[in-house]
Amino acid sequence: MQISLNIKDEVYKKLVGAGVDMQSRVNDYLTSLVNSKDTYIDSKQFREDKKHFNDRLESIKSGEATLMPHSEVWEEIDKHTSSH
Secondary structure: OOOOOOHHHHHHHHHHHOOOOHHHHHHHHHHHHHHHHOOOOOOOOHHHHHHHHHHHHHHHHHHOOOOHHHHHHHHHHHHHHHHO
C-alpha cells in the first residue's frame, strides 16, 4: 500500500539534509500508534473501572446514595491531608 504525505518544503529539505529515513520513521510511528492505541480501553482494568463508576452513578440516580456538598468534601480532604 502506498500513502502520500503533504510535507512543507522547508521541513522536507531539513529531513533530507539530516539524512532521516522517512519510510522507516513513518512505519515506526504507525506501528507505535497501533501498539499503544486504546491499551487502557481494551484492558481488564478499564472494564472494572467502568463497572465501578457506572454502579456508583446508578446508585446516585436511584437515590440509594447521595452526593456530599462541596464544602463537606473539602473538609474531609483537609482532615485527611492534615493527619498524614
